[in-house]
Amino acid sequence: MSIPALMPVYPRCDVRPVRGEGCYLIGERGERYLDFAAGIAVNCLGHGHPHLTKKIQEQTATLMHVSNMYGSPQGEHLAQRLVDNTFADTVFFTNSGAEAVECAIKTARRYHFANGNAQRHTLITFGSAFHGRTIGAISATNQPKMREGFEPLAPGFKYADFNDLEGALALIDDNTAGFLVEPIQGEGGIRPADEAFLKGLRKACDEHGLLLVLDEVQAGYGRTGKFFAHELYGITPDIMAAAKGIGGGFPLGACLATEEAAKGMVFGTHGSTYGGNPLAMAAGEAVLDVMLEDGFFEHVETMGNRLRSALEQMIPNHDDLFELVRGHGLMLGIKMKHPSRDFVAHLRDNHGLLTVAAGDNTVRLLPPLIIEQSHIDEAVEKLSAGARAYVPPTDD
């Protein structure tokens, strides 16, 4: 047997975390890392947050799981809080981002079906998009590295370039259901949608009876300094996928929709064994308890602005390496002049700073949303020291 017991689909690095403390991860050998990856935008409250930990512990002892056959006071309560704080009228809970996207795709198709327009099944999606790893979600991206060898994929998707409004509008035909788009592409390299682009998609949806489906799995949940990133753009979606930060590290996702957009999702059309179980709901409640406190989003915005200006000050000192900084709040990317993966490894192995590589030569900074000035100072010091000591591989 040469295949590892753990299916080898990840090129795992040498960091082997065994404990977390706030904004730090501790490895097997006791070494500490400043965690500006946060489980890829998941650990929004950092590691071992007392309120989240306590709520999960209490719920585990009270009631962990029941079937969705039964009434769910826990699910009703969390869904109501989301409805009260967003554009949405209704929520379906999932266990992951891909499942939230899957539910969003099904909700969009079912809306047109319920209107007697079953032929309106095709979602227009965008270059470099990432929507997850299910067959539905990889069908919704045109990135070959995610699709190769998994064909045949699901029909019902067309691809336009990100931020190309005219190109997207030109794809609209009798089969179009709507658009599926990340307001800020995460895996694609922290690339924000232009305001005119998102507003243009919204307007086209209103004019043509189409649905705007947003994937806010990475950009949502306080990451940008707003509860959801579309608030930065002054638009609302009809359907939205959320996940990552929503459970603070507990596996949870959600598909949110307006009453109109969800009109096709009647009894029997969708389901999940675990989705929205009491333990997951306790995690979701605990995250919201903290996030909806006065000043939380302002804190993210303030820290984001400070981190960004510190990065913008640092970049000119290393203009052979870095090109620019982009993003919003604490969803920031440094676009490099070289592939970013090797620099991310260098920061991790030699400077104790965890970041995440992304598309378009980008280093992603996605710290816990509870960081303080001291963490920003430490991260920027490590980044500067890392940049000074860095020798890019010669073959690029």
Ligand SMILES: *Cc1c(COP(=O)(O)O)cnc(C)c1O
């Ligand atoms: C991470 C991510 C997903 C997939 O979430 P999983 O929980 O890994 O299934 C989907 N969309 C976006 C934008 C993401 O960043």
